[in-house]
């Protein structure tokens with residue numbers, strides 16, 4: 648329970664004057680009526696040449712919470728994740744990951760952070776030449792902390808958790824996009840992270856698989872108390888998972904709040920997203936009730 652923190656605490660006020668000291672492994676403090684964010688972008692800007700992708704972007708994710716980042720294609724959602732992971736440096740602003748200011752961290756320091764904060768890429772980024780089982784075992788073997796006898800039950804359990812135990816012997820090329828994502832999630836969890844960043848987990852999969860992946864991410868949040876950031880343009884997924892939604896448009900956070908607040912938002916882009924989603928839903932319900940409409 649976070650005491651005395653308003654609902655929209657994940658959105659930094661515009662003055663950004665709040666001062667919080669970040670220390671590694673410091674317990675979340677509520678003594679001063681606020682807690683330390685686990686992940687945060689603070690006044691972050693990033694350009695590629697003349698393409699000003701992010702301009703003074705602020706949001707934070709508290710421990711155990713899920714924040715969904717929404718916005719049009721090309722708006723900078725993946726760039727936000729890559730900045731949080733330290734794969735990209737911001738031109739200005741500060742980056743907090745695992746409760747530490749990682750902005751100026753070296754590769755070596757970032758590797759330590761990436762044991763706690765990991766990312767599931769849109770394409771899964773599995774090793775093509777390894778079976779599903781060996782892909783999930785990879786982070787465990789790489790670390791060298793466990794012998795093969797101990798690795799085996801951990802891998803089995805992870806595959807079971809994501810509903811992929813039956814495909815352990817297959818190669819990534821032999822399984823569907825949705826299953827690749829599930830396996831990528833299992834592999835990410837093998838490193839026992841505290842936070843996982845998901846890049847469009849339900850894009851390019853069928854609606855049933857999308858729902859399964861959404862349920863899986865929700866399960867991880869509830870059972871493992873994972874902190875997560877989910878980049879998506881799937882409004883239903885955001886409504887299901889998000890404690891807070893961050894809406895990006897033209898380089899800025901144009902909305903930040905709970906899904907309920909998002910539904911009431913008067914921002915034009917947010918409204919457009921919501922309306923499109925309702926149309927989608929109506930079309931879908933229509934085809935279920937009246938399958939012949941699919942042909943019309």
Ligand SMILES: Nc1ncnc2c1ncn2[C@@H]1O[C@H](COP(=O)(O)OP(=O)(O)O)[C@@H](O)[C@H]1O
Nearest residue numbers: 695698700718719720721722723724725726727
């Ligand atoms: N490494 C890069 N070099 C140049 N431009 C990039 C790079 N990464 C991203 N961009 C640009 O930044 C913008 C945002 O990209 P991205 O974050 O991938 O969008 P999305 O919101 O769809 O995830 C795009 O215009 C993209 O072309």
Ligand SMILES: [Mg+2]
Nearest residue numbers: 724725726846
């Ligand atoms: Mg992207």
